[in-house]
Amino acid sequence: xxxxxxxxxxxxxxxxxxxxxxxxxxxxxxxxxxxxxxxxxxxxxxxxxxxxxxxxxxxxxxxxxxxxxxxxxxxxxxxxxxxxxxxxxxxxxxxxxxxxxxxxxxxxxxxxxxxxxxxxxxxxxxxxxxxxxxxxxxxxxxxxxxxxxxxxxxxxxxxxxxxxxxxxxxxxxxxxxxxxxxx
Ligand SMILES: [Zn+2]
Numbered sequence: 001x002x003x004x005x006x007x008x009x010x011x012x013x014x015x016x017x018x019x020x021x022x023x024x025x026x027x028x029x030x031x032x033x034x035x036x037x038x039x040x041x042x043x044x045x046x047x048x049x050x051x052x053x054x055x056x057x058x059x060x061x062x063x064x065x066x067x068x069x070x071x072x073x074x075x076x077x078x079x080x081x082x083x084x085x086x087x088x089x090x091x092x093x094x095x096x097x098x099x100x101x102x103x104x105x106x107x108x109x110x111x112x113x114x115x116x117x118x119x120x121x122x123x124x125x126x127x128x129x130x131x132x133x134x135x136x137x138x139x140x141x142x143x144x145x146x147x148x149x150x151x152x153x154x155x156x157x158x159x160x161x162x163x164x165x166x167x168x169x170x171x172x173x174x175x176x177x178x179x180x181x182x183x
Contacts, residue, residue, distance in 0.1 A: 011023060011024065011028055011030075012179075013028060013030040013031075013179065013182060014028050014029050014030050016029070021094070022094045024175065024176065024179050025094065025135050025172050025175050025176060026093065026094050026135060028179070030179075030182075031175050031178070031179060034171065034174055034175045034178060035171075035175060037171060037174075038092055038135070038167070038168060038170075038171025038172065038174075038175065039090060039091070039092055039171075041167040041170075041171055042090050042092065042131070042133055042164045042167050042168055042171075043076050043077075043090045045160060045163050045164050045167060046077070046088075046090060046131060046147075046150075046160065046164065047060070047062055047076075047077060049150075049152055049156060049160045050077070050079070050150040050151070050152060053150070053151050053152045053153065053156065054079070054150070054151055055081055055082075055151050057081070057082055058079060058080060058081040058082070058151070059079070059080040060077065060078075060079050060080075060150075061077065061078040061079075061080070062076075062077060063075070063076060063077075064078050066078070066114060066117070066118075068113055068114055068117040069113075069117070070113035070114075070117070071113075073087075073111065073113075073114040075087045075088060075089050075111060075114070076088055076089045076090050077089075077150075079149065079150055080122075081151075083124055083125065084124055084125045084126065084127065084149075085118045085119075085122055085124060085125070085126040085127070086126070086127050086128075086129055086146075086149045086150070087111050087114055087115060087118070087126065087127070087128045087129070088128075088129050088130070088131065088146060088149075088150070089107045089110075089111065089128075089129075089130055089131070090130070090131045090133075091103050091107065091130065091131070091132055091133075092132075092133050092134065092135045092168050092171070092172075093132065093134060093135065094134065094135050094136070095134035095135070095136050095138045099134075100132050100134060100138060100140050103130070103132050104130045104132050104140060104142060107128065107130045108128050108130070111128040112128065114128075115127065115128050127149070129142075129145065129146040129149055130142065130143070130146060131143045131146050131147075131164070133164055133165060133168045134168065135168055135169075135171070135172045136168075136169065136172065137165045137166075137168060137169045139161055139164075139165055143161065144157055144161075147160065147161075
């Protein structure tokens with residue numbers, strides 16, 4: 001019985017955390033650029049579809065900066081209709097346990113001060129909604145509620161869901177390939 005071998009298990013690129021899939025594909029500082037790209041590719045699909053389908057009287061804003069008493073907010077999308085305002089954010093967490101639900105709840109909490117601010121300043125109902133797509137392709141069924149709020153018809157929602165899932169998986173594949181190639 002000897003001392004255990006000390007294997008260098010930390011991340012081969014940032015050396016600051018164990019090299020788990022969750023770290024490599026979700027939080028490694030060296031992969032930030034590609035992690036953002038995955039998010040932006042999903043967002044791009046959503047905003048293009050939403051832009052085409054939107055109510056002519058509604059206003060779709062892309063990554064607006066909004067000042068509030070609780071600081072500045074920059075959600076992915078702001079959709080202002082005649083009766084309501086929807087704050088919408090896209091995120092690609094890793095699947096497993098409560099991660100998908102926690103990501104959604106985290107966004108709702110993060111944007112709650114903005115939601116209140118918008119209700120007060122616009123005098124109409126405001127909601128926070130999310131599009132949560134797992135980095136391995138899981139789809140949060142709540143996403144359909146968000147797509148409906150964006151006035152995207154049901155048949156386009158299914159196509160958009162498939163493409164967004166593909167974009168997330170493809171982004172993850174690219175992150176992993178780059179990660180191991182740059183070792
Ligand atoms: Zn790392």
